[in-house]
Amino acid sequence: MVAFLQAFGVSKMSNPLPDPDLAGQVLRFADRHGADHRSFPTGVAGLTLVRTRAPTALEAQAYHPLVCLVLQGRKESYLGRERVEFTAGNAVIISLDLPTRARVIEASPHRPYVALALRLDLDLVRSLGLEMEPVVEAAEQPARAIEPGPVDAALVDAMRRLFALVDAPQDRPVLEPMIVREIHYRLLTAPHGGMLRRLAQRDSHASRIHRVLARIRGDCTTAFSVAELATLAGMSPSSFHDHFRAVTNTTPLQYIKDMRLLEARQRLRSGGDPVSSVAFAVGYESPTQFSREYARKFGVTPRADRDAA
Known part of the structure; x- marks a missing residue:
């Protein structure tokens, strides 16, 4: 498989490469700014850091397209029933907006979980795809929306x-876009960038x-039907349902419900608006x-969640 990928311009990745020096830099920044x-x-x-000094509870959350470079500790995330582990030395590519459940499983005061996360720009992905030689994927090569791999x-x-x-900061206007x-x-x-490569193709199933x-x-208030969404994707309802589930590990209607509830939780916790x-x-x-439905998903009523926040 490595030989196949290299033949089409896909670089071989080495064994996991934790970087104590970069982890130390991130931890010192976190100490200066009280990030915990x-x-x-x-x-x-688009660049954030995460530092957690103890394991956390499994909690529903929304992921957005990003790459997470794990420098220390471990985390796990569930996409449907599929478990994905974030381990030191991994770059985890999250290619789409996804409802997940996640928690930190390895962290301590002396050795916290530390990661850098960079938001991905899918327009930039497509622009680069136009400049690169086409990559022919092996038929059996899976492409998952959350994919860990060694860096x-x-x-x-x-x-x-x-x-x-x-x-x-004086260097950011010039160097930041180049490095990104x-x-x-x-x-x-x-x-493990297979899903990104599919998204770089404008008419691929993943892009649709x-x-x-x-x-x-963009419009969580609309009561979309599967038929309407299938038309938007340019697929038959049955084909759309199959491809949607293959990419997101959930059904279209469950996805809509999950994203609505996650949006509601963010609004309740940040704004304190009436339920x-x-x-x-x-x-x-x-x-x-x-x-x-809120209580079923989060284990607490929306009013209690709002008041606790």
Whole structure:
């Protein structure tokens, strides 16, 4: 398989390469800024760090397209019933907007979970795809929306140079777009970048599903039918359902429900709005039904969740 990938310009990745030096730099930045138990912006566009000093509970959350470079510790995420592990030395590529459940499983005060995450630009992915030689994937090669893989020295070096810009704001306007472009290229040519390569093809099944996900994300109040979404994707309803599930590990209607509830939780926790207002804002016609489904998903009523936040 490695020989096949190299023949088409896809670089071989080495064994896992934890980077103690980069981890140390990230930890020192976190100490200076008090970043703990959450994603923390670094000042470089799209680049956040995560530091967690203890294992966390399994919690529903929404992922957006990004690459997560794990420097220390371990985390697990569930896409449907499929478990994906984030391990030190891995670059985890998340190619689409996805509802997941995730938790940190290895972290301590002396050795916290540490990661750098960079938002991915799918327009840049497509632009690079036009400049690259076409990659012919092996028929049996899977392409998953959340895909971990070992990093090589070139990707680590690019992430290190991008993180160095946190202390060099004067260099960001020139160097940041160059380094971000390089990182996207290296992910596109990575063995576990199959889903990104599919998204780089404008009429691939993955690109069509991505178009549907963007439509759902952009208007969570609309009561989409599967037939309407299939038309948007340019597929028959049965074909659309199969390809949607293959990419997201869930059904279209369950995806819509999950993303609505995750959006509602964000609004409740950040704004403190009345529960009924949030229910209507995310497309529910009945606050009672909203509260019932919210409690089923998160294990707490929306009112209690809002008040605790």
